[in-house]
Amino acid sequence: LHAxxxxxxxxxxxxxxxxxxxxxxxxxxxxxxxxxxxxxNAAFKEKGVEGVLxxxxxxxVSLAERTSLVNKFRPKLFLSLHMNANGVSPGFEIxxxxxxxAFSNINQSxxxxxxx
Numbered sequence: 589l590h591a592x593x594x595x596x597x598x599x600x601x602x603x604x605x606x607x608x609x610x611x612x613x614x615x616x617x618x619x620x621x622x623x624x625x626x627x628x629n630a631a632f633k634e635k636g637v638e639g640v641l642x643x644x645x646x647x648x649v650s651l652a653e654r655t656s657l658v659n660k661f662r663p664k665l666f667l668s669l670h671m672n673a674n675g676v677s678p679g680f681e682i683x684x685x686x687x688x689x690a691f692s693n694i695n696q697s698x699x700x701x702x703x704x
Contacts, residue, residue, distance in 0.1 A: 591640040591661040593632055596668040597625035601648030606673035618646060621669040628667070 598621045599605035605617025622643065629639040642657050643649045658666050668683040 591663050592637045593629075593639045593665040593667065594642065594658050594661050594663040595625045595629055595639055596642040596654055596658075596666070597621035598668060598670040600643050600646055603648055606671055608673040617671045617673070620671050622646065625669055628669075 597618070599616075599618035600622070601618070603618065605621070607617070608615045622645075625641050626644075629641060632639045640657070640661055640663070642654045654668075666684060669680070670683070671680045
Protein backbone atom coordinates (compact mmCIF):
# COMPACT_ATOMS: atom_id res chain seq x y z
CA LEU A 589 0.00 0.00 0.00
CA HIS A 590 1.11 3.53 -0.71
CA ALA A 591 -0.22 7.04 -0.24
CA UNK A 592 1.53 10.26 -1.10
CA UNK A 593 0.33 11.94 2.09
CA UNK A 594 -1.05 10.72 5.42
CA UNK A 595 -3.06 13.30 7.36
CA UNK A 596 -3.55 12.77 11.09
CA UNK A 597 -6.45 14.75 12.59
CA UNK A 598 -5.29 15.06 16.19
CA UNK A 599 -7.23 13.59 19.10
CA UNK A 600 -10.67 11.95 18.64
CA UNK A 601 -13.26 9.95 20.56
CA UNK A 602 -12.88 10.40 24.30
CA UNK A 603 -9.74 12.53 23.73
CA UNK A 604 -11.21 15.98 23.00
CA UNK A 605 -7.93 17.87 22.82
CA UNK A 606 -8.16 21.61 23.39
CA UNK A 607 -11.52 23.33 23.81
CA UNK A 608 -12.45 26.86 22.96
CA UNK A 609 -15.52 29.04 23.23
CA UNK A 610 -16.52 31.39 20.43
CA UNK A 611 -19.72 33.43 20.71
CA UNK A 612 -21.16 30.97 23.22
CA UNK A 613 -20.41 27.86 21.16
CA UNK A 614 -17.88 25.32 22.45
CA UNK A 615 -15.44 23.97 19.88
CA UNK A 616 -13.39 20.80 20.41
CA UNK A 617 -10.00 20.28 18.82
CA UNK A 618 -10.94 16.74 17.79
CA UNK A 619 -13.84 18.04 15.66
CA UNK A 620 -11.95 20.94 14.10
CA UNK A 621 -8.92 18.84 13.17
CA UNK A 622 -11.14 16.17 11.57
CA UNK A 623 -13.00 18.77 9.51
CA UNK A 624 -9.74 20.44 8.48
CA UNK A 625 -8.16 17.07 7.60
CA UNK A 626 -11.10 16.19 5.36
CA UNK A 627 -10.90 19.56 3.59
CA UNK A 628 -7.12 19.30 3.25
CA ASN A 629 -7.40 15.77 1.84
CA ALA A 630 -10.00 16.99 -0.70
CA ALA A 631 -7.66 19.84 -1.72
CA PHE A 632 -4.80 17.37 -2.20
CA LYS A 633 -7.09 15.09 -4.23
CA GLU A 634 -8.03 18.00 -6.53
CA LYS A 635 -4.30 18.40 -7.20
CA GLY A 636 -3.91 14.67 -7.98
CA VAL A 637 -2.28 13.80 -4.66
CA GLU A 638 -3.44 10.56 -3.03
CA GLY A 639 -4.09 10.97 0.68
CA VAL A 640 -5.14 8.85 3.64
CA LEU A 641 -6.54 10.01 7.00
CA UNK A 642 -5.58 8.24 10.22
CA UNK A 643 -9.23 8.57 11.25
CA UNK A 644 -12.33 9.39 9.21
CA UNK A 645 -14.76 9.51 12.14
CA UNK A 646 -14.84 10.73 15.72
CA UNK A 647 -13.12 7.81 17.41
CA UNK A 648 -9.92 7.45 19.40
CA VAL A 649 -6.83 6.26 17.51
CA SER A 650 -3.82 5.46 19.68
CA LEU A 651 -0.38 6.86 18.93
CA ALA A 652 0.76 3.29 18.13
CA GLU A 653 -2.07 2.90 15.60
CA ARG A 654 -1.27 6.26 14.03
CA THR A 655 2.41 5.45 13.59
CA SER A 656 1.52 1.98 12.31
CA LEU A 657 -0.61 3.57 9.56
CA VAL A 658 2.23 5.89 8.60
CA ASN A 659 4.63 2.95 8.40
CA LYS A 660 2.07 0.91 6.43
CA PHE A 661 1.52 3.59 3.76
CA ARG A 662 5.07 5.01 3.67
CA PRO A 663 3.91 8.46 2.50
CA LYS A 664 6.07 11.17 1.04
CA LEU A 665 4.49 13.54 3.57
CA PHE A 666 2.93 13.02 7.00
CA LEU A 667 0.91 15.82 8.63
CA SER A 668 -0.38 15.69 12.20
CA LEU A 669 -2.91 18.48 12.79
CA HIS A 670 -3.41 20.18 16.17
CA MET A 671 -5.10 23.36 17.38
CA ASN A 672 -4.16 25.26 20.50
CA ALA A 673 -6.52 27.06 22.86
CA ASN A 674 -4.09 28.27 25.50
CA GLY A 675 -3.08 31.89 25.91
CA VAL A 676 0.61 31.17 25.31
CA SER A 677 0.43 29.91 21.72
CA PRO A 678 -3.12 30.12 20.33
CA GLY A 679 -3.69 28.99 16.76
CA PHE A 680 -2.76 25.73 15.13
CA GLU A 681 0.22 23.41 14.84
CA ILE A 682 1.06 21.04 12.03
CA UNK A 683 3.72 18.44 12.74
CA UNK A 684 5.41 16.93 9.70
CA UNK A 685 7.71 13.99 9.12
CA UNK A 686 10.22 14.35 6.33
CA UNK A 687 11.49 11.45 4.21
CA UNK A 688 14.63 11.36 6.35
CA UNK A 689 12.46 11.13 9.49
CA ALA A 690 13.40 14.55 10.89
CA PHE A 691 10.49 16.09 12.82
CA SER A 692 9.46 19.69 12.32
CA ASN A 693 6.38 21.75 13.07
CA ILE A 694 4.62 24.87 11.92
CA ASN A 695 3.13 27.13 14.59
CA GLN A 696 0.61 29.46 13.05
CA SER A 697 -1.24 32.24 14.82
CA UNK A 698 -4.98 32.64 14.17
CA UNK A 699 -4.50 35.81 12.12
CA UNK A 700 -2.06 34.24 9.65
CA UNK A 701 -2.79 32.30 6.47
CA UNK A 702 -1.16 29.32 4.79
CA UNK A 703 -2.30 28.55 1.23
CA UNK A 704 -1.95 25.26 -0.61
